[in-house]
Amino acid sequence: MRKRFLKIGIVLFSLASLGAGLSTSTTELILFRSLSGFGAAFMMPSTLSIITHMFTDPNERMKAIGLWSMIFGLSQGLGPLIGGFIIEYTSWHWVFFINLPIGVIAFVYASWILPESHNKSAKADLVGMVLCVLFLFALTYGIIEAGVKSWSDPAVQISLAIGLIVCALFVLWERRCSYAMIPFELFEKRTFTIPSFAIALIVFGMVGSMFFFSQLFQTVEGYNALEAGLLLMPMTLGIALGSLFSSNGVKRYGAPLSIGGGIIISALGMAIFVVTMDVHMPLWAILVGFLIQGFGMGISMPPSTDSIMGSIPKAKAGVGSALNDTTIQLSAAMSIAILGSYVNRIYLLHVKEIEADPTLLKALQTSIQTAHQAIASLPNVSLHENFLNLVDRAFIDGMYHTMILGCVLSVLSGILPYGSYPKTRKSQHGLLYM
Template sequence: MPYSYEKRWAGLGALCLAMSIITLDNTVLDVALPSISNDLSASMSELQWIVDIYILFFASILITIGALGDQFGRKRFLKIGIVLFSLASLGAGLSTSTAELILFRSLSGFGAAFIMPSTLSIITHMFTDSDERMKAIGLWSMIFGLSQGFGPLIGGFIIEYTSWHWVFFINLPIGLIAFVYASWVLPESHNKNAKADLVGMLLCVIFLFALTYGIIEAGVKSLSDATVQISLIIGLTVCALFIFWERRCSHAMIPFELFKKRTFTIPSFAIALIVFGMVGSMFFFSQLFQTVQGYSALQAGLLLMPMTLGVAIGSKISPNALKAYGMPLSIGGGIIISALGMVLFVFTITIHMPLWAILVGFLIQGFGMGLSMPPSTHSIMSSIPKEKAGVGSALNDTTIELSAAMSIAILGSYVNHIYLLHVKEIEAEPSLLKALQNSIQSAHQAIASLPNVAAHDHLLTLVNQAFIDGMYHTMIVGCLLSILSGSLAIWLLPNNAQEPKQ
């Protein structure tokens, strides 16, 4: 029996640990954003960039790194990624300005691009039995969701007892353990027949970088901005050239026939939507809890924990649900259930939002995510030829990261737009008004310095309500989109995913 098969479950543990560094990092950061804003005087757009620059670099090179990993060794690329990510985390933790932090966050995204596609592609090679693979992917998905959910709690502990710098330093011991563990237990795998598609790789990096940058800037600015338009035009043009080249290249790195399979495209869209909702929720609710409602960072992390519990429960029962109800209901139903959590938020969100609504809403949202993510991931990976596992995994990961980027950029700009519409109606001195418009954290700091207590309370109510109104309208859009997408998944998906080609 080959080495990779004997230690496949231990190997899964190493892959989940390596993957958790990436997912934990972003959600730990969410709780730290108010502290970073206060310490570094970061505006709302700078907070978006601290999150999104990571995604920009991550998403733009994922497919290329996935293809190179298929050729030169997936385990090798995983270990390179762990080292790069850990060093970048060290730099981020030592940052003393938003510019430095944004720089090291971009380098973290570069390292993460080596890690993420390697995890699923190695799982596909280690687990040859379909039922075992489904269980392995279910565990991978559960760890993905749990690390996302535990991030705010860990971040809350860190902010409560140390400083925001330690949300990055925590990656160093985890990275060291993951590197040693992966070196010991994981087998190396690669496609010996792979050839480097250098032209395709270059075009892929350019068009993904340009499109991702355009999406993010459109959220910060608008679609009418010249920079945004130029970036999107370049991205779409190079994307067309990329497709033209790949369809004619004898050793193309992307199997375009995958996009003809409903078992690949629809679950990819489903996962993107799940991530869209999760990332957006954590980004805004962490600020709502700490800045508007006055909870500590630790308390904010605890309030987000029901999402983690929901993900764990949903992921646990997901394999049985898939067998009992089929793929369409498992994926589409999970998305709709997740949307019901947001529906509860729509009807209950206020400055003094009831605790029961927060806990129940996140529990329902997490349960839907946990229910739909494992069958979605299994369907995607089962649609991919094994020799293209790295590229296929990277395509899936790219969809996830672009969705996260759009969540922060689009939802962030929408909330900020509504917030600014309300704030601009406030009668105040120009210097105070500028501080109110900068961010909700900046507004609270400026108001706290006012000598007039009566004006203090009145202004706090106005800016808090402006922020909540932005979240309210954003969640309505998210609910409608999720319910529609879940319904389409139920309608369009075949009942069973096909097995991967050998």
């Protein structure tokens, strides 16, 4: 069934991409993007479970997961680069059309090469799925709105309260359900919980960095989409290099040092951003910072992923893969929601102090992109530079404090595996970690 679900996901994602490319309205685009996410939900959990079944030798499996992590990292960096190239030289529609030949190739190779495997006792936890979607929606909405309004706003508090209540119902249901989508007993294993937390932090930092630096490069510093994509590439290169070295690092130093050390190395990359953060950052700081941050992520992700999959019986490999992918997607969403709310709150505190007419002030408070557009439309050109400097400094200050927060969290999280990870462990498939 895993192979079948992978192929179904490829077809759904490809057809949704075709629909998105042919969209003539924002509503249509959002609808087809939602359908592409539905297709991706079929694909992603199948990948790691198929790898676990295909590679039974511990060393080979570790290498395979390392390559999986490297490709994941490459896709995160190549996406903005290829997307920037397409937008710069063709039409935005081709951002989606490019998925079609890739989907055809993936479908053919999956049909030809991959073996079929399945868990006969597996059932769909539909109630759990609905509760999970509801509480994540309410929680994410509340966090984002808190950055725009405030934590004391009634709508924010109601949204967060609903999210927490539904989350409690979700946990109660999952603990009682015999075919739960999230078996909570897995979190009693430190070899599952700690790597899951590590992956969450890795993705949290990576998505947050790319999200804010993309705005910094294109809006504040004036780079086009292609140039912004090129500036983000060192992170992708770092992830690829780290993933290649990861397998040997685990053999030599053990999983705790590889996971924790990688996270701390990633924090060093963010530390470079902290000390060089400015409206016009030096190019070396951008390139070196992203390279080091990506390298640390690449070192941490493969042993974290392998530890998660090794903590789960082979028959439930699909559950482990789904949880790993859920962790990635949830961390990405929370990164944009939480860090975006934090940056926006600091940005608004600065912008509210600017002396301007109400119409302009409202535009400045909307976002850094809207602020630049509003300033550019002012008839008095002499005011442009002053207003731009104020809003850019406000945005930079938000990013500065976010990078400090990221550094502190990364260092603390990097220390965690040393004291709480089992000193010696053998995975379900035979790989000795320490």
